[in-house]
Amino acid sequence: MAANGPDVGVRPARRADAAAVADVQVRTWRQAYRDLLPDAALARVTSPEARDAWRERWVDAVTAPPSPRHRLLVAVAADLVVGFAAHGPAEEADHDPGTAAELITLLVDPLHGRAGHGSRLLAATVDTLREDGVTTLVTWAFEGDDVTRAFLGSAGWAPDGTARTLDMGEPVRQIRLHTDITGGD
Template identity: 75%
Template structure:
């Protein structure tokens, strides 16, 4: 088995993170995002913008509590997770964190990288004093919802519609990450 693990992202990882994001979105979101929107956010121009945004996430995160982790296999970045304090007005950012994204390169799907990323994220959030973790998921994203559901996540009853030329529904999922006594 290849040497696998999770570590904090480095500046040099930003290109791989953006590449994975675009590949994962093209494959995973094609069934429920409007085609023009998906083309726009995965275009070569968008890829350049994502590389810059992920570089900034590493070198100048929005706060000391925002982090970007990467999953590696034999020193190759194969997935990533970004998280920070929850920003929704109905949540307490001191104790509730948001999993902003968790994506694995489709070529390396179903190899345990997503689970390792989620586990490392929860461990680090617990160390930072968070008790609850939320994430927004497209309502039609059965893969992500099933993955998080097997880890104990459930909808919290909050939903929103994103305007993507047509409304695209997202639901907020949550889980308790309080360490067991």
């Protein structure tokens, strides 16, 4: 299957996609975060019970989003959900939620990586947010997640100097990245 053929694309998620989105999330976390998160925390957030809870959260994200600007997009290949991106208004006090948004998550199934799905999801997210009048996009990444940081860095993202530490049984540091999506230089 060609990575850029007519059988691949990005579309708004549907209720029926929620289980596939949860499956992609769990598979991706198990692989991508295995060296970044404490074992017990990773086991907890990727357990069968957690997968079911994630599925319900993704159903809610599609059927009852917290705001009209919260959206879930899916990457598809041959009608199979192979990745997803969720975004909403930026919630930190140092950003105006009218002009700043947060890329809450962007994950591509490890079985379908390196086929352009992440880039398509990111481009579709930016296009959607530009239509909403957003000028700045932020996201949080684990400090040691070199893959995500390199991917976003190649698309013009950079750390903005803000960091936070999550308690996942032991401290796990995240850094905030940002980019200007106005299309200007």
